[in-house]
Amino acid sequence: MADVGKTPVARNEKTNNDFGYVGIDAILEQMRRKAMKQGFEFNIMVVGQSGLGKSTLMNTLFKSKVSRRSLMKTEEERIPKTIEIKSISHDIEEKGVRMKLTVIDTPGFGDQINNENCWQPIMKFINAQYEQYLQEEINIERKKRIPDSRVHCCIYFIPPTGHCLRPIDIEFMRHLSKVVNIVPVIAKADTLTLEERDFFKQKIREDLRANEIDIYPQKEFDEDAEDRIINEKIREMIPFAVVGSDQEYQVNGKRLLGRKTRWGTVEVENTAHCEFAYLRDLLIRTHMQNIKDITSSIHYEMYRVRRLNENNTHPNGQQAINANGVPEHEVLSHEM
Amino acid sequence: MQEITMAATEIARQAGEGARAVPLSGHVGFDSMPDQLVNKSVNHGFCFNILCVGETGLGKSTLMDTLFNTKFEGEPTQHNQPGVQLKSNTYELQESNVRLKLTVVNTVGFGDQINKEDSYKSIVEFIDAQFEAYLQEELKIKRTLHSYHDTRIHACLYFIAPTGHSLKSLDLVTMKKLDSKVNIVPIVAKSDAISKSELAKFKIKITSELVSNGVQIYQFPTDDETVAEINSTMNGHLPFAVVGSTEEVKIGNKMVRARQYPWGTVQVENENHCDFVKLREMLIRVNMEDLREQTHTRHYELYRRCKLEEMGFKDTDPDSKPFSLQETYEAKRNEFMGELQKKEEEMRQMFVQRVKEKEAELKEAEKELHEKFDRLKKLHQDEKKKLEDKKKSLDDELNSFKQKKTAAELLQAQTQQAGSSSTLKKDKERKN
Numbered sequence: 001m002a003d004v005g006k007t008p009v010a011r012n013e014k015t016n017n018d019f020g021y022v023g024i025d026a027i028l029e030q031m032r033r034k035a036m037k038q039g040f041e042f043n044i045m046v047v048g049q050s051g052l053g054k055s056t057l058m059n060t061l062f063k064s065k066v067s068r069r070s071l072m073k074t075e076e077e078r079i080p081k082t083i084e085i086k087s088i089s090h091d092i093e094e095k096g097v098r099m100k101l102t103v104i105d106t107p108g109f110g111d112q113i114n115n116e117n118c119w120q121p122i123m124k125f126i127n128a129q130y131e132q133y134l135q136e137e138i139n140i141e142r143k144k145r146i147p148d149s150r151v152h153c154c155i156y157f158i159p160p161t162g163h164c165l166r167p168i169d170i171e172f173m174r175h176l177s178k179v180v181n182i183v184p185v186i187a188k189a190d191t192l193t194l195e196e197r198d199f200f201k202q203k204i205r206e207d208l209r210a211n212e213i214d215i216y217p218q219k220e221f222d223e224d225a226e227d228r229i230i231n232e233k234i235r236e237m238i239p240f241a242v243v244g245s246d247q248e249y250q251v252n253g254k255r256l257l258g259r260k261t262r263w264g265t266v267e268v269e270n271t272a273h274c275e276f277a278y279l280r281d282l283l284i285r286t287h288m289q290n291i292k293d294i295t296s297s298i299h300y301e302m303y304r305v306r307r308l309n310e311n312n313t314h315p316n317g318q319q320a321i322n323a324n325g326v327p328e329h330e331v332l333s334h335e336m
Numbered sequence: 337m338q339e340i341t342m343a344a345t346e347i348a349r350q351a352g353e354g355a356r357a358v359p360l361s362g363h364v365g366f367d368s369m370p371d372q373l374v375n376k377s378v379n380h381g382f383c384f385n386i387l388c389v390g391e392t393g394l395g396k397s398t399l400m401d402t403l404f405n406t407k408f409e410g411e412p413t414q415h416n417q418p419g420v421q422l423k424s425n426t427y428e429l430q431e432s433n434v435r436l437k438l439t440v441v442n443t444v445g446f447g448d449q450i451n452k453e454d455s456y457k458s459i460v461e462f463i464d465a466q467f468e469a470y471l472q473e474e475l476k477i478k479r480t481l482h483s484y485h486d487t488r489i490h491a492c493l494y495f496i497a498p499t500g501h502s503l504k505s506l507d508l509v510t511m512k513k514l515d516s517k518v519n520i521v522p523i524v525a526k527s528d529a530i531s532k533s534e535l536a537k538f539k540i541k542i543t544s545e546l547v548s549n550g551v552q553i554y555q556f557p558t559d560d561e562t563v564a565e566i567n568s569t570m571n572g573h574l575p576f577a578v579v580g581s582t583e584e585v586k587i588g589n590k591m592v593r594a595r596q597y598p599w600g601t602v603q604v605e606n607e608n609h610c611d612f613v614k615l616r617e618m619l620i621r622v623n624m625e626d627l628r629e630q631t632h633t634r635h636y637e638l639y640r641r642c643k644l645e646e647m648g649f650k651d652t653d654p655d656s657k658p659f660s661l662q663e664t665y666e667a668k669r670n671e672f673m674g675e676l677q678k679k680e681e682e683m684r685q686m687f688v689q690r691v692k693e694k695e696a697e698l699k700e701a702e703k704e705l706h707e708k709f710d711r712l713k714k715l716h717q718d719e720k721k722k723l724e725d726k727k728k729s730l731d732d733e734l735n736s737f738k739q740k741k742t743a744a745e746l747l748q749a750q751t752q753q754a755g756s757s758s759t760l761k762k763d764k765e766r767k768n
Contacts, residue, residue, distance in 0.1 A: 023621035024406050025434040027382060028374050030625035035370045037560060042366075063362040090358040095367040140644050144633050223379070285365040289372035297482050308477045 039098035041148045043087075043129075043133040045180075046103070047122060047172070048157025052187040057155075058103050060257060060268060061280055065246075066090050066103050080108040083121045104151060110168055119172045126151050126180050130303040152295045153216070153283065154180045157187040158239060159205065162196045165207040173213045177298055181216040183283070183289055185207075188257060189241030189274050190266045197241050202319060204239055217287070221294055234282060240275040243268055244259035352606045373427040383486050384439040384624060385466075387422075387518065389459060389510065390495025391447035394525040399493075399580035400440050401591060402604060404429060404615055407582065408440065417445025420455045424487075439487065447506060463489055463517050467510040474640075488636060490627045491554070491619060492518040495525040496575060500534045502541050511551045517635055519554035519627050521619065522546070527610055528595060528602045535577055542575055555765035556618055557626050570618050576611035580603055 046054040055067030066088070087104040104125075109118055129150045134147045154176060158169055165173075173182055184204070189197060208215060215238060217231040245268050248255045256266040268276050283291070388396040392415050401407055408427060426440040441462070446455055465490045473484050494511055496503065514520055522542065524530070530538060546553060553574065556567035581604050585594040593604040604612050617625075 022403070022429075022431060023616065024382075024429060024431040024436050024624075026621040027436075027624050028378065028434060030622070031374055031561060032370045033562060034625055034629070035373050040366070040369050046763050061364070062358075063360045064357060090356055092358055092360055092364070092366075094360060097367045097369055099366055099369070140641050144635065169369060261478055264747045280365065285368050286372070288366065288369060289376055293376065293482075301479070305477055 008024075019142065035094055036098075038145070039100065041102070041151060042292070043102040043104065043152050044283075045122075045126075045151045045154040046107065046157070047106050047109055047154060048187060049159060050107060052157040052159060053244045054105065054155075054187075056246060057157075057185075057187075057242060057276075059246045060230075060244040060284065061224055062090075062101060063094065064090070064092065067105070077250045080211065081112075082136070083108040083118060085121065085125045091259070102149070115168055118168065119175050122172075123175060123179065126154075126176070127303065130300055131307070134138055134304055134307065148296075150300060151180050151297055153291050154182050156182055156184045158184055160186055160188050160191050160200070162192055162200050164200075164203040170207060170211050170213070170231065173208070173215070174211055177213050177215060179303065181218075181294055182213075183216050183279070184239040184300075185279060186239050186241040188243065190243045192241065201239060216291065216294070218294070221298065234278075237275065237278060240279040242276045243274040244276070378433055381435040381437060383439070384628065385439040385441065385487060385489050385491075387441045387443075387459075387463070387492045388487045388495065389443045389446060389492060389514075390525060391418075391446065391497060394495040394497060394622055395580050396493075396495055398441055398582060399495075399523075399525070399578060399718075401582045402580040402612070403620070404438065415448045419449065420458045422458060437485070439694050441489065452506050455506065456513045458518065459510070460513055463514070464639065467517075467639075468634055468643070470636065471640055471643060488631055489518050490624075490631045492520050494520055494522045496522055496542065498524055498529045498538075500530050500538050503545050508545065508549055508551070511553075512549060513548070515552040516638065519552075519630055519635070521554050521615075522575035523611075523615060524575050524577040526579065529580045530577070539575060539577070546672075554627070554630070556623055563622055566622065567618075570614060573611060573614055576615045577614045578615055578617075579610040580612070703713050 044058075046058060048054050058067045059065055076325060084107050085104060086107065087102055089102045092099050092101055106122055109122070112118070133146060133148065134152055143303065148281055156169070156173060156176075158165065169184075173184065176182055186192070186197070186200065186204075192200060214220075217234055219231075219235075221230040243259060243266050245257050245266075246258050247257070247259075248271050249260050249265055250260065251257050251265055256265075256270075259266040259268070267273050271277050384401070388400065390396050393412075397408065404427075406427070406429065408425065421444045422441055423444050424439055426437060426439045429436045429438055429713055443459060444461075444509050448457065449664070470484070470486065473479055473481060492514060494507070494514075496507060511520055511522070524535070524538065524542075527535060556571050557562075558564040558568045558571075579595060581593045581595045581602075583593065583595070584591045585596050585601055585603075586592075587594065587601065589602060593600045594608075595604075603607050604610065607613050
């Protein structure tokens with residue numbers, strides 16, 4: 001095929017009858033129209049011990065009552081005996097853009113006395129979503145748009161001890177960073193002074209590096225120099241020290257989201273107070289599409305390769321078959 | 337070991353399944369998602385593939401040049417092609433920040449043969465080959481779909497000759513074969529050959545023939561309000577009557593693309609003269625994305641479904657689908673590889689056999705040559721001997737001749753002496 005680079009006369013004014021203007025760039029508008037019509041999906045998981053402000057942070061991020069807590073008004077607050085995975089979907093809309101947001105909560109994580117392998121149910125859940133998508137994809141009669149329930153982003157809440165990562169944090173992030181985008185945050189950061197915060201962050205980053213944990217944005221997926229510069233800046237700030245609140249207070253004549261204490265009001269969206277705004281910008285305003293792309297083209301593909309290969313290495317007879325004829329999904333070595 | 341409580345998950349999921357609409361109390365910021373999506377696509381670049389089907393000389397290449405305002409390469413083809421071939425060329429175009437990889441596929445030799453029964457076959461094969469390539473990539477274990485260069489045909493421009501009467505049977509047959517595989521946009525080529533009134537009748541005739549033969553041409557989508565109106569109007573103007581030209585003529589004080597005749601000038605971008613502007617508007621500026629989407633979600637899915645069913649897979653009941661697809665696919669591939677290997681073996685055997693035969697032949701020839709050489713040698717030796725014998729006998733003759741000569745000379749000398757002495761004697765006697 002002959003590859004010839006030709007450039008038609010590119011004009012700045014986009015008048016339709018302009019001589020030389022073909023109209024190729026109108027495809028951007030067409031894509032935008034299509035996206036608005038279809039809407040978007042986003043699935044976010046929150047993991048952390050109870051009491052770290054996960055639900056509040058979700059509500060603050062999406063400026064509405066999206067968390068599990070807000071749904072169950074009459075249920076008593078109890079710590080479940082085992083890890084539960086609860087996922088709730090919401091339809092939200094902003095300026096004509098519709099989004100199906102699914103918040104996946106994991107009550108019970110890290111709350112037991114013996115927390116061994118606490119990450120396993122979560123890993124199983126994430127893989128189950130990949131599995132579901134894969135099944136849909138290999139159907140002969142496929143849906144026009146395969147519903148995407150894959151976990152795009154997992155926010156891991158680190159308790160503000162101020163020292164370093166605990167073994168459970170390292171264990172969890174080490175295992176899960178291989179299958180999902182992890183964004184660690186320092187929860188309830190208003191208990192740390194700025195110096196303590198910086199020290200804590202540094203320690204955390206060292207611990208992450210020492211354990212070879214790759215958190216989002218992963219270095220190896222930077223596409224070009226521009227990307228790298230932006231992402232380096234982000235990597236220098238991770239983990240974000242956040243404070244969540246869904247209550248408004250009067251500050252300097254303005255109504256702001258914050259936490260009011262006797263010694264002052266912590267403004268959630270004030271970057272001098274906490275890094276909530278950076279987290280929100282990263283997750284929603286700038287990198288949401290990128291997070292979804294990494295999930296679908298890297299994490300999902302890796303799962304698919306593993307799954308398809310494992311099917312080939314086991315002779316059929318030896319595979320345990322479930323009641324419904326599906327070959328039993330063997331617990332892969334890294335899930336142990 | 338912690339167990340997942342599946343029941344709780346299911347319940348919680350179902351509660352959210354009919355996801356509740358939740359009002360936002362402030363600006364969250366995900367309204368930037370369309371922009372994020374568009375930016376990603378811009379970085380990635382787009383690709384668009386057009387197939388031009390039509391008889392030689394209908395102005396296909398010129399129309400492409402005019403549409404994209406570029407001089408694509410290519411010599412006009414001759415009319416003596418033995419069959420229909422598809423030639424595809426890829427070009428990189430850029431307009432503001434949009435990079436487009438445009439592939440134009442031309443049918444070379446369409447309609448030129450005396451027997452045109454199989455003309456449509458190579459086109460269908462080509463289209464299927466592109467689907468197949470995509471399917472193969474999709475079924476791979478390690479695949480790179482997001483960086484795959486999509487070669488599937490997004491739009492097929494079918495060039496109808498401007499006879500003014502009706503569609504040719506070749507056109508009907510070809511379009512019928514293509515309508516389930518590709519988006520067909522029929523156009524009347526070189527429409528400056530038809531007058532306005534004839535054109536209107538021609539269009540009506542064409543549309544009714546297409547309908548009565550059940551040919552599904554591409555309909556511009558009318559489900560999105562922003563473009564529903566313009567699309568439905570344009571649907572009524574199909575097939576577009578176009579004129580292509582890359583030459584510029586001065587009209588008034590502007591240079592426009594036109595075709596100049598002694599009786600007037602046909603301006604390409606004048607909507608009163610031809611439908612070129614409509615075609616460009618619909619094909620590129622309004623519906624390019626829809627064409628790509630229809631190709632992927634309708635035509636490709638149909639191909640995929642048929643191909644997989646043909647290969648022997650089926651979605652049985654919902655419980656037992658999954659990996660049978662992949663397994664059977666792998667099994668079939670192994671079977672195929674096995675066959676390939678067998679064939680390879682056979683070919684190798686045949687090759688070895690042939691080599692043996694050839695070797696034997698050569699040996700024979702060698703033997704013959706040796707024999708010949710021996711014979712010649714012997715012959716030569718015989719000749720040599722004969723010659724030597726002859727030489728010997730000649731030598732002998734020479735010797736005996738020499739002897740005789742000396743003997744004769746001796747005798748002669750003696751006779752002379754005797755003669756001279758006898759003359760002396762005679763002289764003496766006379767003196768006395």
